[in-house]
Amino acid sequence: MLSESISTDLEQRNQQCSCAHCGLPVPASMRHPENVRMFCCHGCETAYLILQDDDELRKTLQERQQHSNRDLDYTSMDHDAFKTRYVRSLSPERRQIRLLLEGIYCSSCVFAIEKLSQYLEGVISSRVNLTSSTVTIEWNSDLVSLSMIAQTLHRLGYPPHPADDDRFAEIGRAENRKRLINLAVAGACAGNAMMIAFALYSGVFSGMAAEYLHLFRWTSLIVATVSLCGPGSLFFRTAWSALKTRTSHMDVPVAVGLLAGYGLGLANTVLGRGEIYFDSISVLVFLLLVGRYLQFWQQRKAVHQISLLKALTPQYARRIKHDHEGQQVTESIPLDAIEIGDVLEVRAGDLIPVDGVVSSGNSSIDCSILTGESIGVPVTVGDHVSAGTTNLLSPLVIQAKCLVAHSRLSEIASLVEAGIQSKTPIVQFANAIGGYFVVIVLLLAGLTFAGWATFSLELAINHAMTLLIVACPCALGLATPFTIAIAQARAARQQILVKSGDVFEHLQQPGTVWLDKTGTITEGKISVVEYQGETELIPAILAIEKQVVHPIANALLRDLVSTGELSETDHVEEVNTLPGYGVCGRINGATIAVGSEKLIEKMTLSISEPFKKQLNRYHQSGLTGIVIAVDGTVQAICAISDQIRPDASIAIEQLKSAGWKVGILSGDHVEVVNKVGKQLGIPEEMTFSQISPEQKLEIVKESSKQETTIMVGDGVNDSASLAAASVGIAVHGGAAVSLQAADVYINRPGLLGITALMQGAKKTVRTIRLNFAVSLSYNIIAAGLAMSGMINPIIAAILMPLSSLSVLTIAFLNPAFRVDQP
Amino acid sequence: MSVIYVALPIALLLGTAAVIAFIWSVNNGQLDDLETPAIRMLRDDSRKATSEKHRKPGE
Numbered sequence: 022m023l024s025e026s027i028s029t030d031l032e033q034r035n036q037q038c039s040c041a042h043c044g045l046p047v048p049a050s051m052r053h054p055e056n057v058r059m060f061c062c063h064g065c066e067t068a069y070l071i072l073q074d075d076d077e078l079r080k081t082l083q084e085r086q087q088h089s090n091r092d093l094d095y096t097s098m099d100h101d102a103f104k105t106r107y108v109r110s111l112s113p114e115r116r117q118i119r120l121l122l123e124g125i126y127c128s129s130c131v132f133a134i135e136k137l138s139q140y141l142e143g144v145i146s147s148r149v150n151l152t153s154s155t156v157t158i159e160w161n162s163d164l165v166s167l168s169m170i171a172q173t174l175h176r177l178g179y180p181p182h183p184a185d186d187d188r189f190a191e192i193g194r195a196e197n198r199k200r201l202i203n204l205a206v207a208g209a210c211a212g213n214a215m216m217i218a219f220a221l222y223s224g225v226f227s228g229m230a231a232e233y234l235h236l237f238r239w240t241s242l243i244v245a246t247v248s249l250c251g252p253g254s255l256f257f258r259t260a261w262s263a264l265k266t267r268t269s270h271m272d273v274p275v276a277v278g279l280l281a282g283y284g285l286g287l288a289n290t291v292l293g294r295g296e297i298y299f300d301s302i303s304v305l306v307f308l309l310l311v312g313r314y315l316q317f318w319q320q321r322k323a324v325h326q327i328s329l330l331k332a333l334t335p336q337y338a339r340r341i342k343h344d345h346e347g348q349q350v351t352e353s354i355p356l357d358a359i360e361i362g363d364v365l366e367v368r369a370g371d372l373i374p375v376d377g378v379v380s381s382g383n384s385s386i387d388c389s390i391l392t393g394e395s396i397g398v399p400v401t402v403g404d405h406v407s408a409g410t411t412n413l414l415s416p417l418v419i420q421a422k423c424l425v426a427h428s429r430l431s432e433i434a435s436l437v438e439a440g441i442q443s444k445t446p447i448v449q450f451a452n453a454i455g456g457y458f459v460v461i462v463l464l465l466a467g468l469t470f471a472g473w474a475t476f477s478l479e480l481a482i483n484h485a486m487t488l489l490i491v492a493c494p495c496a497l498g499l500a501t502p503f504t505i506a507i508a509q510a511r512a513a514r515q516q517i518l519v520k521s522g523d524v525f526e527h528l529q530q531p532g533t534v535w536l537d538k539t540g541t542i543t544e545g546k547i548s549v550v551e552y553q554g555e556t557e558l559i560p561a562i563l564a565i566e567k568q569v570v571h572p573i574a575n576a577l578l579r580d581l582v583s584t585g586e587l588s589e590t591d592h593v594e595e596v597n598t599l600p601g602y603g604v605c606g607r608i609n610g611a612t613i614a615v616g617s618e619k620l621i622e623k624m625t626l627s628i629s630e631p632f633k634k635q636l637n638r639y640h641q642s643g644l645t646g647i648v649i650a651v652d653g654t655v656q657a658i659c660a661i662s663d664q665i666r667p668d669a670s671i672a673i674e675q676l677k678s679a680g681w682k683v684g685i686l687s688g689d690h691v692e693v694v695n696k697v698g699k700q701l702g703i704p705e706e707m708t709f710s711q712i713s714p715e716q717k718l719e720i721v722k723e724s725s726k727q728e729t730t731i732m733v734g735d736g737v738n739d740s741a742s743l744a745a746a747s748v749g750i751a752v753h754g755g756a757a758v759s760l761q762a763a764d765v766y767i768n769r770p771g772l773l774g775i776t777a778l779m780q781g782a783k784k785t786v787r788t789i790r791l792n793f794a795v796s797l798s799y800n801i802i803a804a805g806l807a808m809s810g811m812i813n814p815i816i817a818a819i820l821m822p823l824s825s826l827s828v829l830t831i832a833f834l835n836p837a838f839r840v841d842q843p
Numbered sequence: 844m845s846v847i848y849v850a851l852p853i854a855l856l857l858g859t860a861a862v863i864a865f866i867w868s869v870n871n872g873q874l875d876d877l878e879t880p881a882i883r884m885l886r887d888d889s890r891k892a893t894s895e896k897h898r899k900p901g902e
Binding site for chain 1: 845847848851854855858859861862865866869870874875876877878879882883
């Protein structure tokens with residue numbers, strides 16, 4: 022049975038020769054004009070038929086289409102404020118923009134989007150970048166508007182968002198290019214130095230005329246000079262700045278080793294005797310740069326994925342204005358274009374764009390993202406609403422009271438800056454060791470010199486210099502970046518996005534974990550905990566709740582179905598919503614009211630003693646009571662609450678047994694927070710409720726002065742403390758600001774990701790230390806040989822790659838974030 | 844004069860040429876995105892619907 026319901030726009034556009042499933046042109050061999058529908062290939066035909074046959078799938082598709090139709094309004098993209106911010110003019114009519122697209126995954130997506138110029142007249146080109154999920158579109162502004170392009174992209178299944186991070190993307194790209202070029206130069210130098218070294222080594226065994234020997238040594242010198250002065254200069258610059266600030270850094274011993282090797286090699290080349298170490302130096306520079314590039318690349322990837330999620334927050338508002346005939350019209354405008362006094366429409370389910378005052382309508386506002394309150398706040402005419410909160414119930418008209426840049430939301434975002442500044446940086450283990458390392462190596466070199474000086478000054482200089490070279494911590498310098506890059510890549514595959522490698526080292530010393538409540542410990546949405554009363558009432562409750570859009574109604578509809586039969590025959594009349602109280606209506610002649618406890622007073626309902634006591638009990642245990650009255654008498658009650666995530670207690674137990682102290686920082690009401698704390702076994706002195714974002718920041722700052730402090734949260738109100746904590750972890754569904762502020766983003770529901778991160782971090786640091794031990798033992802062997810004067814370039818040439826290889830192997834064998842782990 | 848006096852500079856020059864080519868490609872933006880170009884080359888730009896080329900890969 023073929024249905025018309027999911028015929029696409031593309032199909033209508035090109036009925037004769039486009040595939041009914043994917044919209045691509047149908048090749049001649051597949052054309053059957055007698056058929057109503059044609060397909061470009063058998064795969065599409067099969068897929069189409071399966072979709073038609075499967076009712077459930079068809080429904081999902083229809084729903085998706087309806088859902089997407091609702092948000093198809095992209096006219097804000099034609100606004101001047103949007104254009105000046107995002108659109109580039111290439112010529113009088115040629116325009117260019119970069120858009121982030123949702124839902125790009127594979128080659129088919131690239132095909133579909135890059136064919137945009139064929140679907141839409143006026144589009145000149147569209148180039149997809151899969152790595153960054155962006156598309157760069159050029160179009161003729163005389164022929165087609167940007168909103169039309171955006172709409173078409175949306176219809177294709179890729180909702181577009183303006184790419185806001187252009188400046189950062191530009192910086193990142195320049196940095197990436199610079200590092201790649203350095204890598205290439207270092208790699209070429211290393212390869213050529215090795216090639217020449219090969220000739221020299223065979224000369225050692227089979228003899229070589231002095232003429233050629235000099236040629237090779239001088240060429241080698243040139244190659245090593247290029248390597249050191251070009252890409253290798255990085256190590257000298259970091260070492261120098263570390264010395265100037267008297268901090269210890271891994272690059273100091275590296276620079277000493279490189280300098281000693283180059284100096285000795287240079288002297289020996291000029292004097293025409295002894296060993297040169299140019300091959301070792303060039304390879305060392307290349308390997309160290311490879312390790313650093315890998316780490317940089319992983320970090321960039323994580324940061325990029327997070328910024329992609331951030332961009333998904335809608336960036337437009339609907340302004341109501343009067344046209345020249347005095348008619349009311351709404352226009353879609355970018356957030357930047359909102360001016361004080363603008364009248365804005367906020368539909369149910371939309372975010373409130375700016376701080377303002379309600380000028381008409383009654384509704385309920387979800388403030389959890391800003392304050393942590395888990396239950397909607399009723400608002401009516403004259404009430405203040407804040408940007409970033411969600412309108413739940415019915416359309417509101419608000420009047421903007423400030424610019425978007427000055428709203429409470431932006432104020433908190435600037436608190437994040439304060440948080441970042443108060444963060445205590447960690448000295449990486451590798452860099453801390455680097456300080457001792459250089460001292461020990463210099464001491465040993467001094468000893469070697471003193472020891473051999475009694476025999477011959479020349480020998481003494483030679484052995485001391487050799488020691489400096491072979492003790493150069495090549496493997497040591499590789500150990501950290503390689504291990505961290507590999508761990509980060511594996512963590513990302515488990516949806517744990519780590520922005521910086523420092524996170525792993527921070528998580529070593531157990532300290533305090535502060536958890537946000539709403540949305541972090543709890544689901545962040547309301548569900549029914551208990552129902553008391555006649556089950557026969559349930560169908561009527563459901564019938565009446567079906568008439569309203571409200572989180573509590575949704576919870577009742579979702580959770581009560583299992584306890585009763587829903588009869589479709591009951592007819593609901595005279596439905597009346599009482600914002601802040603509940604809803605009432607008539608079913609089969611009886612008046613039924615469902616709502617909060619306040620409804621008892623409002624409608625003067627009679628309630629029996631047992632129910633009254635039960636309601637009190639609910640209240641004491643932090644639950645919210647709902648009463649159901651039939652004809653003025655309460656017949657049933659139920660308790661609702663924001664449920665604790667099923668894995669929360671396991672995760673908290675695991676944290677505690679690993680030695681962490683666990684506390685709650687919440688903006689929600691005291692009873693609710695205490696109840697959650699009690700259920701999870703969190704001591705009362707560690708449970709803070711009804712605190713502002715500023716207070717959260719203070720508490721986190723205070724405790725991070727004493728010990729490692731981790732903040733876990735998802736809301737705007739957590740973001741400043743996320744930035745200030747030693748490690749800030751944003752959890753699944755977090756607000757844009759919190760993603761930006763946090764060091765780690767866990768993109769999967771539940772709290773077990775935190776424990777996975779901790780375990781992974783522990784294993785990673787253990788691997789780093791193991792790697793240090795291994796590479797140090799190579800250095801000790803080499804240093805011992807050099808001190809006794811028994812080392813020769815061949816042994817050095819074997820030891821160095823061997824130690825680097827063992828470090829790499831250990832980094833790959835790191836058990837952290839393996840797939841088989843939870 | 845030995846051939847090595849010619850061969851060695853040539854080897855180094857070839858290496859330098861490769862590095863210069865690589866630097867050019869990096870600055871040209873060819874290494875900014877390593878995923879999409881690999882897929883893009885599979886697409887058939889011509890609109891002549893005469894062959895099987897219009898099939899999407901993997902189908």
